[in-house]
Amino acid sequence: MSTTITGGCQCGAVRYESAGEPIVGAICHCDNCKKFSGTGHAVNMVVPAEDFTVTGALSTYSYKSEAGSDMVRYFCPVCGSPVYGHGSGNPAAVVLRVGGFDDPGVFEARVSLFTPLAAPWDMIDAGTAHFDAMPPPKKE
């Protein structure tokens, strides 16, 4: 099974397509996701890296994730939209920011991460499994 997801940044300079089967939909309340999203959490779709293609110039920012892995964030240098992330913790996957999807309705949240770090004014999705941290990537 596969789901083709297309999307891009706010100004349209960056476009992407994911043709693989999405791995998991995750809402992350960690402090890094608060910072780059500019709000309470990031809404992410994790997809296979091998089926992901992107066009347009991207800027990057590297940091250590809450789980200790090396992460790179990719964002549009023109409009600043977060586009995706890629990390050493799960190099076979890329983490798409769902707000950029042409059809955000393809997203389904399955897990909420770092829920103890959620801001007091933020909501934690009751329909998801809650994790105090980052669960290890599933090996199929």
Ligand SMILES: [Zn+2]
């Ligand atoms: Zn842009």
Ligand SMILES: [Zn+2]
């Ligand atoms: Zn996070």
